[in-house]
Amino acid sequence: MKTTPARRADRMGARQIYEALRDQIMSLVYGTDGLLPSSRALADEMGVARSTVTVAYEQLAAEGFIETRHGARPRVARAVVQRGRTRVASRPSARRAHLSAFGERLRQDPPRWTEPPRGLVANFRYGELSPSDFPVLAWKKAMAAAVARKPERLAYDNPSGSLRLRTALQGYLWRSRSVRCEVDQIVVVNGSQQGLDICARLLLDAGDRFLMEDPGYQMARHTFAATGAEAVPIPVDADGLETARIGDIEARLAYVTPSHQYPLGAVMPIGRRHQLLAWARKADAYVIEDDYDSEYRYDTKPIPPLHALEGSDNVIYLGTISKTLSPTLRIGYLVVPAGLRSLFAAAKQIMDRHTPLFEQDALAAMLESGTYDRHVRRVRRRNAERQQALLDALRRRFGDRVRIEGTAAGLHVVAWFDHLPHKREDALIRTAHAKGVGIYPVSALFDERSASRGRSRRAVGLVMGYSALEVAQIERGCRLLAQAVDQLD
Amino acid sequence: MKTTPARRADRMGARQIYEALRDQIMSLVYGTDGLLPSSRALADEMGVARSTVTVAYEQLAAEGFIETRHGARPRVARAVVQRGRTRVASRPSARRAHLSAFGERLRQDPPRWTEPPRGLVANFRYGELSPSDFPVLAWKKAMAAAVARKPERLAYDNPSGSLRLRTALQGYLWRSRSVRCEVDQIVVVNGSQQGLDICARLLLDAGDRFLMEDPGYQMARHTFAATGAEAVPIPVDADGLETARIGDIEARLAYVTPSHQYPLGAVMPIGRRHQLLAWARKADAYVIEDDYDSEYRYDTKPIPPLHALEGSDNVIYLGTISKTLSPTLRIGYLVVPAGLRSLFAAAKQIMDRHTPLFEQDALAAMLESGTYDRHVRRVRRRNAERQQALLDALRRRFGDRVRIEGTAAGLHVVAWFDHLPHKREDALIRTAHAKGVGIYPVSALFDERSASRGRSRRAVGLVMGYSALEVAQIERGCRLLAQAVDQLD
Numbered sequence: 001m002k003t004t005p006a007r008r009a010d011r012m013g014a015r016q017i018y019e020a021l022r023d024q025i026m027s028l029v030y031g032t033d034g035l036l037p038s039s040r041a042l043a044d045e046m047g048v049a050r051s052t053v054t055v056a057y058e059q060l061a062a063e064g065f066i067e068t069r070h071g072a073r074p075r076v077a078r079a080v081v082q083r084g085r086t087r088v089a090s091r092p093s094a095r096r097a098h099l100s101a102f103g104e105r106l107r108q109d110p111p112r113w114t115e116p117p118r119g120l121v122a123n124f125r126y127g128e129l130s131p132s133d134f135p136v137l138a139w140k141k142a143m144a145a146a147v148a149r150k151p152e153r154l155a156y157d158n159p160s161g162s163l164r165l166r167t168a169l170q171g172y173l174w175r176s177r178s179v180r181c182e183v184d185q186i187v188v189v190n191g192s193q194q195g196l197d198i199c200a201r202l203l204l205d206a207g208d209r210f211l212m213e214d215p216g217y218q219m220a221r222h223t224f225a226a227t228g229a230e231a232v233p234i235p236v237d238a239d240g241l242e243t244a245r246i247g248d249i250e251a252r253l254a255y256v257t258p259s260h261q262y263p264l265g266a267v268m269p270i271g272r273r274h275q276l277l278a279w280a281r282k283a284d285a286y287v288i289e290d291d292y293d294s295e296y297r298y299d300t301k302p303i304p305p306l307h308a309l310e311g312s313d314n315v316i317y318l319g320t321i322s323k324t325l326s327p328t329l330r331i332g333y334l335v336v337p338a339g340l341r342s343l344f345a346a347a348k349q350i351m352d353r354h355t356p357l358f359e360q361d362a363l364a365a366m367l368e369s370g371t372y373d374r375h376v377r378r379v380r381r382r383n384a385e386r387q388q389a390l391l392d393a394l395r396r397r398f399g400d401r402v403r404i405e406g407t408a409a410g411l412h413v414v415a416w417f418d419h420l421p422h423k424r425e426d427a428l429i430r431t432a433h434a435k436g437v438g439i440y441p442v443s444a445l446f447d448e449r450s451a452s453r454g455r456s457r458r459a460v461g462l463v464m465g466y467s468a469l470e471v472a473q474i475e476r477g478c479r480l481l482a483q484a485v486d487q488l489d
Numbered sequence: 490m491k492t493t494p495a496r497r498a499d500r501m502g503a504r505q506i507y508e509a510l511r512d513q514i515m516s517l518v519y520g521t522d523g524l525l526p527s528s529r530a531l532a533d534e535m536g537v538a539r540s541t542v543t544v545a546y547e548q549l550a551a552e553g554f555i556e557t558r559h560g561a562r563p564r565v566a567r568a569v570v571q572r573g574r575t576r577v578a579s580r581p582s583a584r585r586a587h588l589s590a591f592g593e594r595l596r597q598d599p600p601r602w603t604e605p606p607r608g609l610v611a612n613f614r615y616g617e618l619s620p621s622d623f624p625v626l627a628w629k630k631a632m633a634a635a636v637a638r639k640p641e642r643l644a645y646d647n648p649s650g651s652l653r654l655r656t657a658l659q660g661y662l663w664r665s666r667s668v669r670c671e672v673d674q675i676v677v678v679n680g681s682q683q684g685l686d687i688c689a690r691l692l693l694d695a696g697d698r699f700l701m702e703d704p705g706y707q708m709a710r711h712t713f714a715a716t717g718a719e720a721v722p723i724p725v726d727a728d729g730l731e732t733a734r735i736g737d738i739e740a741r742l743a744y745v746t747p748s749h750q751y752p753l754g755a756v757m758p759i760g761r762r763h764q765l766l767a768w769a770r771k772a773d774a775y776v777i778e779d780d781y782d783s784e785y786r787y788d789t790k791p792i793p794p795l796h797a798l799e800g801s802d803n804v805i806y807l808g809t810i811s812k813t814l815s816p817t818l819r820i821g822y823l824v825v826p827a828g829l830r831s832l833f834a835a836a837k838q839i840m841d842r843h844t845p846l847f848e849q850d851a852l853a854a855m856l857e858s859g860t861y862d863r864h865v866r867r868v869r870r871r872n873a874e875r876q877q878a879l880l881d882a883l884r885r886r887f888g889d890r891v892r893i894e895g896t897a898a899g900l901h902v903v904a905w906f907d908h909l910p911h912k913r914e915d916a917l918i919r920t921a922h923a924k925g926v927g928i929y930p931v932s933a934l935f936d937e938r939s940a941s942r943g944r945s946r947r948a949v950g951l952v953m954g955y956s957a958l959e960v961a962q963i964e965r966g967c968r969l970l971a972q973a974v975d976q977l978d
Contacts, residue, residue: 024663037664041862045664097829098741098773100716103691103836110835116644128644140636143847147629154815154957155605155617174513175526175534190679194841202592223839227589252587284587326643328846340586346599347592350712352683356845357817358632370562373530468643 014055021056025065025076034076036066102226111222121436122477126412126465127327133379134326138371146361157357159349161188165360168367169333177294178308179317181335187344188355192292192320192332196223198347199288199316203253204229211254213241215445217262220255233447236261240268243275253286258306259294263445263463264414265406273306280314290318293410295376298384313337323411324376331359383411386466386474393478411467414442420460424488428460431484437477503544510545514554514565523565525555591715600711610925611966615901615954616816622868623815627860628851635850646846648838650677654849657856658822666783667797668806670824676833677844681781681809681821685712687836688777688805692742693718700743702730704934706751709744722936725750729757732764742775747795748783752934752952753903754895762795769803779807782899784865787873802826812900813865820848872900878960879953882967900956903931909949913977917949920973926966
């Protein structure tokens, strides 16, 4: 075969190497330790003589970009590291890209992600976990065992997930949630977000409709809406989704959180559950049951999920370890109807072949050994203590001025300040933030076009997550929040 | 808030627990170690008295399903474990699901995944790596450090990937591939498959067209076609994609492997690279440059990727660690045009929020310390040895009857047996397999509708991957393959 290597590297002289390295140093390419490759390694990589690299390095050292020491690899000068940190490179092209319809929708309405604020006294943002709850030793041990064992085979694995993990999850789902399924109905996904996205892609087209709890989980709405389908917001009351309102609505799917409605915290009674399942059968629609925090039940017996009820053939069950181990591990699981299992496997294969194997193996080992169950019991106790601390602190600081919802389960409650009109919400958030307290309004979780938004406008309501905070932080946070409220009154 | 717990667990008697456990045991829920929960733990989970569980356990033990021993957790009986392994549960629903257009396309044309065959003497399947090449100790160390460090923050991270890994990748891309980019043009993805899928979703709609190398990488074609877009197959010769043929074709994107064409192995000369870039500018299309095995160059100097050339604003660069560390880690990266970076971040967030953080951290540490570069140099040497062993063995066994292509780079070559007519291909595969040799035909990688398929029909051509095999296996495999060919002759 003929090859025509461009031999660009051959033409590189010390000057080009110098310039390129300088640019790279200014962009802080050389990691946190600031070490550059040895002249021999760099010469080797670039196919030039070592002396050429040496000349370039000497020039960089003379100009103060790097520090060299005989026998050691050159290092980016400390002053450059400091300066470089502040450099933000940005050079968006003027050209307007031609995108898919999906791409255009995302461009017009992107999901938001912001770097979590640092240095707050207490951040009541929901969804984060306390570092002190992560089972560092157990996970390290499980990962080390997985790495040591796994290289016996280094090939793409089953798209639905490793047989070992799915087998372990099958047992876990049954004993902890009364969910019974075959192993091959389980699809391991990269966190519940990927589970939502697979459902969106397989079940929704532009122009379809889907039912959403209102207020509800924004990322689910966003994910379904990105297909071009339209959200039909259904109000939520103290018993969850108002199923009496959905009787004749035609839609392709409904997204619900019956175990602990997000954000208002309702536990859906059995009557409504049956109504919802009856609607799904009639509408030939799927119900996505997001059991996102089912491990945390404080004052109730286990409630069987929709999936465990009669007539739940249309239910897709979604679980995650983001609330028990860590959201950064990115592991979740779907239980899909038997008729859809190969389709979900095909979609998962197209999307990313399969979830990383070492993690799957590590989680499976923790489930098999009982370590995971013990960990869940431990963090359940700790989060019950945190919730109690939060309720006590709110009561102590606000007395009758606060009304709390959704304490039966989960890792968040909703605190309503009925005496504070909604128009003071932004001011409260700003004032609290200035005092070092991060707070997040319920109002952001309502559908923008929804009639029920009026409801959210009556008073200030906060979604208060507590699982990332220690008891002392919760108490300080509530004290500072009370000061912020007092300043507004 | 009112709650109406169904208290289903309360109504569970020993009989129900017995039946449920028996079913679960027969489905082998209890993992590889076969341990059931202690009676106390199970009673606790189910909200029943411990004595109720004990009665159920006694019945199961009496019937031989489990073995109990005082003070230890019950264990599934060995005989049951053996029987259970053969049970395949399957109960697809008769109901025909209403799917999205994407879902229907996947149902009609699903990607294939088959459990890798076990017990072969030599499996020449491309894409797998040798267990002996995986840096077990280095990865364990890097992961342990990541797990120990990371819990300082357990919150969702940047959708584009951790700043640390992207910074490390920026340096790696520049020093190893002459690819220069800003950190925020890099998007960390779950293997190159997710990179392809993001591009497909953001850039293609049903009815659009995309250029594919023919023969080419099936999963890329599958992924783009799943959007409903149509593949335009462009023939490949000894210099890669025949760019002279694309002048006036209107298409939204082109997928290419210029560094080492998959599967035929051509290295695209600089002239064709410029032609391709000129086409992309004129057509306002994107070029996806899949640099899947660029770390493996044996007889050429580095060739600058398309991305490193002038006028490459439309190039999306795709890289992976699947060929250097492991395909089961699921880490890859895109370098996207500056104007698209926030859009790709938004898509990644919708798809699965971000790639798992511990892995990102571990890989970043290996890149920073130079461990990754050293590992790449080591496996490059080993794979050069494997390639040489394969070429020698083929030459020794087949002499002039074999014609080999694509040896300049990568982890596979193509072996053409010009004297074997294409119609003998299936027979050869079967005969080889019976002898313990896995072989894979080039013909499967041609577009089905392509005129150039005629070319693939002339003779038997095999894509021979060698990176998962040791030298002795390669030699035995070639000897057995020669026997299989002789049986056909």
